Amino acid sequence: MNIEERLLTISHYCRSGERQNGIQKIVVHWVGNAGSSALGNRNYFNSLATSHKTSASSHYIIGLNGEVIRCIPENEVAFHSGSYSMNRKSIGIETCHPDWNGKFADSTYNSLVELCADICRRYNLTVNHIIRHYDVTGKDCPRYYVQNPNEWVKFKNDVAKKLGQATVSVAVEEMKGSDEPVKRYKNGSTKETIYADTGLTKVIGSLSPYEECDCFGIFNNRPMVRYKIDGTSNYKIGFAVWTGGVR
Numbered sequence: 001m002n003i004e005e006r007l008l009t010i011s012h013y014c015r016s017g018e019r020q021n022g023i024q025k026i027v028v029h030w031v032g033n034a035g036s037s038a039l040g041n042r043n044y045f046n047s048l049a050t051s052h053k054t055s056a057s058s059h060y061i062i063g064l065n066g067e068v069i070r071c072i073p074e075n076e077v078a079f080h081s082g083s084y085s086m087n088r089k090s091i092g093i094e095t096c097h098p099d100w101n102g103k104f105a106d107s108t109y110n111s112l113v114e115l116c117a118d119i120c121r122r123y124n125l126t127v128n129h130i131i132r133h134y135d136v137t138g139k140d141c142p143r144y145y146v147q148n149p150n151e152w153v154k155f156k157n158d159v160a161k162k163l164g165q166a167t168v169s170v171a172v173e174e175m176k177g178s179d180e181p182v183k184r185y186k187n188g189s190t191k192e193t194i195y196a197d198t199g200l201t202k203v204i205g206s207l208s209p210y211e212e213c214d215c216f217g218i219f220n221n222r223p224m225v226r227y228k229i230d231g232t233s234n235y236k237i238g239f240a241v242w243t244g245g246v247r
């Protein structure tokens with residue numbers, strides 16, 4: 001397929017240059033901006049290198065006419081899923097849509113099927129490795145496939161047909177337990193408040209500057225940490241706010 005390469009500027013806000021830790025998933029997104037173009041979204045990501053407004057990017061953006069732009073090489077991390085560990089092992093695809101129900105135009109859809117099949121082939125993945133952003137963090141993304149899970153099944157089966165793979169009947173493959181290794185969390189230079197919940201409604205403790213502890217991954221964009229209660233040998237588990245401490 002025809003892919004236009006327009007790589008982003010190296011920057012912690014869109015393209016850190018960090019290497020991927022293998023490719024195990026493809027995460028599909030909608031751009032969440034009706035009628036916007038692939039190039040416009042690509043330029044928005046690139047503008048973050050100077051505006052520093054937020055950190056965001058994806059490897060690919062598929063446009064309203066089915067055009068495909070590569071923003072980040074597949075062997076580098078992109079900031080698309082809201083989870084550091086997922087970003088390190090996945091390829092992110094942003095998809096343009098004409099209106100706010102989020103359904104993709106036929107040419108966009110066809111490119112998405114083709115690109116996903118191509119990535120699956122190259123990394124030995126099945127269609128069960130293709131997931132929605134919603135499946136990572138619960139975000140309403142890509143909206144049309146969150147609200148129409150049967151259409152998501154149909155999409156995955158269109159990719160399966162292209163690959164000559166078995167079709168599927170459910171939107172999300174059953175989880176077989178996590179084999180994610182426990183990570184480390186290293187606090188920055190300021191005290192980090194720890195909450196009981198990802199909604200940050202109940203404070204249960206804090207991490208000192210530069211304190212290190214175990215981290216079990218990122219949930220709803222909050223790192224889950226197990227930290228020592230000051231002056232004891234007991235631990236508590238809670239959620240930090242700063243995601244930059246996850247190692």
Ligand SMILES: [Zn+2]
Pocket residue numbers: 028029030080133139141142
């Ligand atoms: Zn998304």
